[in-house]
Amino acid sequence: MKHKRDWVIGGALLIVIIIGFNVNSSISHMKSDMEQMAENQHHRLDRMEDNIYRLSDDLTTQLKQFNQEQMWIQGQAYNVLKTDLDSNTVRVTLNWQLKELANDADVSLLVRESDNHEWQVLEVEESGGLNYAVTHTFSLNHNYDAQVIASSEESQKSAALLNLNFAEMMQERIAINAHITSLFSDSRFSVDVFIHRSEDGEGIFKEETVGAIKKATAYVYVKGKLLEEVDLLSENEYHHKSPSSEELHFIDTIELKEQTDDIDVRVIVEDERGLKYEGEGVIIN
Numbered sequence: 001m002k003h004k005r006d007w008v009i010g011g012a013l014l015i016v017i018i019i020g021f022n023v024n025s026s027i028s029h030m031k032s033d034m035e036q037m038a039e040n041q042h043h044r045l046d047r048m049e050d051n052i053y054r055l056s057d058d059l060t061t062q063l064k065q066f067n068q069e070q071m072w073i074q075g076q077a078y079n080v081l082k083t084d085l086d087s088n089t090v091r092v093t094l095n096w097q098l099k100e101l102a103n104d105a106d107v108s109l110l111v112r113e114s115d116n117h118e119w120q121v122l123e124v125e126e127s128g129g130l131n132y133a134v135t136h137t138f139s140l141n142h143n144y145d146a147q148v149i150a151s152s153e154e155s156q157k158s159a160a161l162l163n164l165n166f167a168e169m170m171q172e173r174i175a176i177n178a179h180i181t182s183l184f185s186d187s188r189f190s191v192d193v194f195i196h197r198s199e200d201g202e203g204i205f206k207e208e209t210v211g212a213i214k215k216a217t218a219y220v221y222v223k224g225k226l227l228e229e230v231d232l233l234s235e236n237e238y239h240h241k242s243p244s245s246e247e248l249h250f251i252d253t254i255e256l257k258e259q260t261d262d263i264d265v266r267v268i269v270e271d272e273r274g275l276k277y278e279g280e281g282v283i284i285n
């Protein structure tokens with residue numbers, strides 16, 4: 001009797017084991033199927049995202065093309081003829097094409113300094129096919145706005161042509177980055193100055209190099225009073241220069257007698273032609 005009961009219990013255990021194995025196998029297959037479904041869904045979402053990006057790019061391109069086709073001024077550019085740093089001027093030719101023009105309309109170009117309200121009328125040369133050009137000498141001390149205007153007896157039409165940011169280009173040829181970092185204390189600071197000069201042979205510098213850095217000075221102020229004046233050309237981590245570029249890096253630690261967060265650095269750079277560039281320090285806590 002006992003032997004028969006053992007067989008029954010053994011058979012029941014075997015059935016339980018078989019059922020458990022089948023359940024685990026089914027769960028494993030279900031898990032694998034779900035992982036595969038999730039991976040497939042992820043790939044589908046990636047493809048949908050790529051399609052959306054491509055569609056967005058296509059729409060943006062088509063919109064830009066449509067807007068360009070609707071613009072009255074179809075094409076615009078300027079070409080630097082000569083940069084004269086002795087007189088601090090640049091001579092350029094401005095070119096543009098109009099989409100349409102009334103038969104009796106006269107085309108003029110107006111220019112002004114960006115900080116001035118008075119326009120100057122320049123003589124326009126027509127080369128056929130609604131293509132126009134103006135050659136003019138501008139000061140490198142100013143940025144300029146330009147506007148094309150077409151006037152007839154019955155109407156007048158105008159549109160902005162170009163922003164001629166010559167003064168900005170001159171200033172950007174020397175970049176100054178200065179940082180003041182607190183070294184875990186309000187009485188100990190790191191002063192870091194990086195200066196970069198670049199004349200890449202394009203734009204207003206394509207025919208004449210302005211020149212290397214002649215003088216570079218950092219002024220450190222605490223509570224508005226001058227604490228230290230540093231000659232960056234003699235005191236620096238490194239200074240590399242070539243005819244078209246130059247890099248200078250200075251770093252130093254300043255110890256103050258008292259704690260304060262009122263500290264600043266001002267950097268003034270002068271090139272070989274006497275042009276000056278200034279930069280203010282950024283405080284990083």
